[in-house]
Amino acid sequence: GWRSRAAFKLIELDDRFHLIRPGQRVVDLGAAPGGWTQVAVKRGAARVVGVDLLPVDEVPGAEIIEGDFTDPELPGRLIEMLGGRADLVLSDMAPNTTGHAPTDHLRIIGLAEGAFDFALDVLAEGGTFVAKVFQGGSEKQMLDPMKKVFTSVRHAKPPASRKDSSELYVVATGFRPERLADLP
Ligand code: SAM
Secondary structure, three states: OOOOOHHHHHHHHHHHHOOOOOOOEEEEEOOOOOHHHHHHHHOOOOEEEEEEOOOOOOOOOEEEEEOOOOOOOHHHHHHHHHOOOEEEEEEOOOOOOOOOHHHHHHHHHHHHHHHHHHHHHHEEEEEEEEEEEEOOOOHHHHHHHHHHHEEEEEEEOOOOOOOOOOEEEEEEEEEOHHHHHHOO
16 A cells, blocks of 8 residues: 555646656655655656655665755765666655744745755756645746746646645656756
């Protein structure tokens, strides 16, 4: 079985956007307890590395790094573990909420933007980036730079995502590294 309800969100996103393809190299940011990592393996990715601050029980077919995704050594280490740049960077990261709304809001923005920067460091040409964002949060200010370096940027709210939550996912496909010079 799947380790998390969140697994169904990736299944639904993948059914709709065909994100995971056989032979791919995949990074799963915010992997604990491991549901998305399981789905990536099950759907045929060749190499999957999950990253989380929290420990993740072994997922057969995947490797796990316990640590912060902002560790400056992580991109290099991941590319080595994957045997090349990533075809797909997934981020279902969410901050621990403090209950102090402005703080929580800033943390959410920071995670989504950080995941985007991280994706730029590790993705191969033509690669895909999927991240959890929040309506009225990071989403808008990230959109312009994303559209510059990806062929297509879409939003999706998978049915398994609670209707009353402001969570949604951004799905960016067709990474164009030659456009990086256009970013501010
Ligand atoms: N997709 C997962 C699954 O299907 O099992 C669920 C992910 S859960 C909603 C969000 C995760 O993001 C948490 O486990 C949290 O520890 C992780 N996270 C938050 N900030 C992080 C950071 N700076 N570096 C790595 N992981 C982080």
